[in-house]
Amino acid sequence: MSEQKQQAKVNLTAIFVITLATWLILVPWVNSIKIPFGNNQTGVISLASIENISPYTDYLKYIILLLTPPLIATLVLNLKQKPITAILEVINHRYTWIGVSSILLLTWLINTPFNQFRINSTLKDSFHEGEFLGFLPNFLQLPKPFINTILIHGYGVDVLPSWLATNLATQDNGIALTRLFVNLENVITCLGYFWILWELINLANIHKNRLKIFLISCILFCVFDGIFYKFDGRRGTSFIIQLALTLRFFRIAETRTNQAQWLSVLIGASIPSSFFYIYDRAIYFIAVYLCASILSLFLPKKTTILWFRGSLVGIILVSILSLILLGFDQINAIISQVLYWGKYGRYISFIPLPPLELTWTSQNFWLSMFVQSAVLVYLLLDFKNHEFKFRSFIQNNYLIILLLTAASVYMRITLDRSDIGHAYHGALITAFLAFYLIYIGYKNKIESQLSQFNITPIEQILMLLILTIIILTEPSFNLVKGMEKFTQLPDALSTSDQKLLKPDYLEAWKTLKPEIDQQSCFYTLTSEGLWYYLFNKPSCSKYGYVLYAKPTVAQQQVIQELNEIKPNIILLTNELWYQNPWDLILKSESASLIYQNVLTTYKPYKTIQSHWFWKRNNQPLKFTQTQTLNGNIESIPTQPIHQRDDLSLxxxxxxxxxSKPADAVYLSLGENNQLIAVGQVNIPRPDVVQVLSNPKYEKSGWMIRVPTAILPPGNHQMKVWSYDTQNNQLTQIGKSFNLEIIL
Incomplete structure (x- = not known):
């Protein structure tokens, strides 16, 4: 009997939690243990001696992991209650929670949103970073820039950071300063996330442990970032702040009338002003605003009046002010851009939703849909519980409906472009909906029963250990790394642009800058805004990014502007940007009209590393044939090709x-010799050198990717041409061949 009683006293939960907690704390440190091998007295050459690690290393790891948990358990379970109680009083103190949580959240802000674009790292992503660098020359040098520029996101995202950096730069450090302001926009957005969590906790009417719940929610939000969702940084700034303002309005509308009135004015003012920051999120919030307006009709009359009166005043005042400052023509241009993206945006960058599966990767796509669907089921059942009385149903569920609407609208990010990154962003508002539902569950099921729970000091310590373990698993809570980044910030900000550029970009910039300085503008088909920033030239077309000029009307606009301005030098391609990185569609397909126009009006000029610059061709190309051996086509297709097949010649x-390799190799279509593609040249061909006995032909190889997507079904006559820059002449290589395209 005594043995059974003794066994009954053993707390299995405590054993498991202490062992697990100790392991999770120890493992990162244990992994780094490495006992040096020392002098090789055995004479054995093995992995131990080569890697300089003693075989006793793993024995030491085993002993530490084996013995530490029972030592910790003995210490914890045998401590007297008074010391434990004293420690818990310090830990549970309000200021302790505020201090520790503030340090953790500040560290996360530094390590994650503030570190999205590392300030002193080499600029490798000339596409995305070019988005917030490349539009600056347009807005500094062009009259009425909104008319002459198609922005990708909006002024606040695409221009404001580089504009601030230019005005504050004291040396050639514009890129570093621009990254600083971009990262600050990210931080502002994340502070908005915390604000929303605070408003949701208060809207759930949580009173007990409200501060602790808020701080734990913020910490968990940081931990779950990158698992179920991903912060969308600067792109979500305006929407997140607008959503937080809206939630706060509904929280205080009946208790603090004056503040609520000003909030409604601010919300209304944010609607037109948000279009100056970012286009798509501004549209998203209009849907949320309309939903909130409808819901307010079912709330107390005072709330309805405050909402409509204040928001309409804000909308009208800011709209009038915008017209005065920018003029009708620029406002109309902004509206046209919004309509352009609304009409073509989802077609330009569409990536289909992958099959939904019960896998961890797939949950990034379907989990938020599942949560929204479950919430909708709950609302329908609750509507029935209210006996289909609309007013009482709305009054009890208007916040859930508002958050569900916001979450559904935000899913457009996932549905229009279903890669992992955008799936993460699309799930963000669903996360807030889930947090709110948890808060409601806590309020209704747990808060009233807290006084009945008798949590022992040991259990409190175990709960704190679990929270500590969760915190330790999040790399962005690493205080040491956060302090390092913060202390290195002044030196990082002083880094010059030249030190941040890749060597090939730096060489191309320095080589071409004297010539391009003579131009009024520049244009690149690589969709890298970085070039506009480096050359300090506005785009020769309002569509500075060819990637976003796929619609026929946009391509025709680019062609018209290039033919009118006639820039002397443009950039055709480089090693990466002959195709779109995410869908692998060739530029000669997605922007075929622009591409073909450039092939006929420009000619190869300089190749610097992989960057192929072309020069305006003031003379028409001459098409000739020859009986002299000038090359060969070695891979002519003999079978029909599907329209979306990859085909290379x-x-x-x-x-x-x-006595030299061709300067370029073109591909033409039909009897009229319509040029549709230009190939990669200077490919090593030692066999040609051997056969022709001429070492100058060492790099005579070429390769052309055929733009099959632009070819309609049927037979097509194709020809390959070698180009001679000196004579501005195309000479046919071999014979023409037929290419059959099928669907």
Missing amino acids: SGWSILPKQ
């Missing part, structure tokens, strides 16, 4: 009279 080509 390859071979070699030379200019016999000049």
Whole structure:
């Protein structure tokens, strides 16, 4: 009997939690243990001696992991209550929670949103970073820039950071300063997330442990970032602040009338002003605003009046002010851009939703849909419980409906472009909906029963250990790294632009800058805004990014502007940007009209590393044929090709009279010799050198990617041409061939 009683006293939960907690704390440190091998007295050459690690290393790890948990358990379970109680009083003190949580959240802000674009790292993403660098010359040098510029996101995202950096830069450090302001926009957005959590906790009428619940929620939000959702940074700034303002309005509308009135004015003012920051999120909030307006009709009359009166005043005042400052023509241009993205945006960057599966990766796509669907089921059942009385149903569920609407609208990010990154962003508002539902559950099921729970000091310590373990699993809570980044910030901000550029970009910039300085503008088909920033030239077309000029009307606009301005030098391609990175569609397909126009009005000029610059061709191209051997096509397709198949032609080509490889190799379509593609040249061909006995032909190889997507079904006559820059002449290589395209 005594043995059974003794066994009954053993707390299995405590054993498991203490062992697990100790392991999770120890493992990161244990992994780093490495006992040096020392002098090789055994004479054995093995992995131990080569890696300089003693075989006793793993024994030490085993002993630590084996013995530490029972030592900790003995210490914890045998401590007297008074010391434990004293420790818990300090830990549970309001200021302790505020201090520790503030340090953790500040560290997360530094390590995650403030570190999205590392200030002193080499600029490798000339596309995304070019988005907030490349539009600056347009807004500094062009009259009425909104008319002459198609922004990708909006002024606040695409221009404001680089504009602030330019005005504050004291040396050639514009890129570093721009990254600073971009990261600050990220931080502001994340502070908005915390604000929303605070408003939701108060809207759930939580009173007991409200501060602790808020701080724990913020910490968990940081931990779950990158697991179930991902902060959308600067792109979500305006929407998140607008949503927080809206939630606060509904929280205080009946208790603090004056503040609520000003909030409604601010919310209304934010609607037109948000279009200056970012286009798509501004549209999202209009849907949320309309939903909130409808819901307010079912709330107390005072709330309804405050909402409509204040918000309409804000909308009208800011709209009038915008018209005065920018003029009708620029406001109309902004509206046109919004309509352009609304009409074509989802087609330009669409990536289909992958099959939904019960896997961890797949949950990023379907979990938020599942949560929204479950909430909708709950609302329908609750509507029935209210006996289909609309007013009482709305009054009890208007916040859930508002958050569900916001979450559904935000899902457009996932549905229009279903890669992992955008799926994470689309799930963000659903996370807030889930937090609110948890708060309601806590309020209704747990808060009233807290006084009945008798939590022992040991259990409190175990709960704190679990929270500590969760915190330790989040790398962004690493205080040491956060302090390092913060202390290195002044030096990072002084880094010059030249030190941040990749060597090939730096070389191309320095080589071409004297010539491009003579131009009034510049244009690149690579969709890298970085070039506009480096050359300090506005885009020669309002569509500075060819990637977003896929619609026929946009391509025609680019062609018209290039033909009118006639910039002398443009950039055609480089090693990455001959195709779109995410869907692998060739530029000769997605922007075929622009591409073909450039092939006929420009000619190859300089190749610096992989950057291929072309020069305006003031003379028409001459098409010739020759009986002299000038190359060969080695991979002519003999079978029908599907319209979306990848097809490459390859071979070699030379200019016999000049004893050198061809300057370029073109592909033409039809009897009229419509140029549709240009290939990669200077590919090593030692076999050609051997056969022709001429070492100058060493790099005579070429390869052309055929733009099959632009070819309609049927037979097409194709020709390959070698180009001679000196004579501005195309000479056919081999014979023409037929290419059959099928669906």
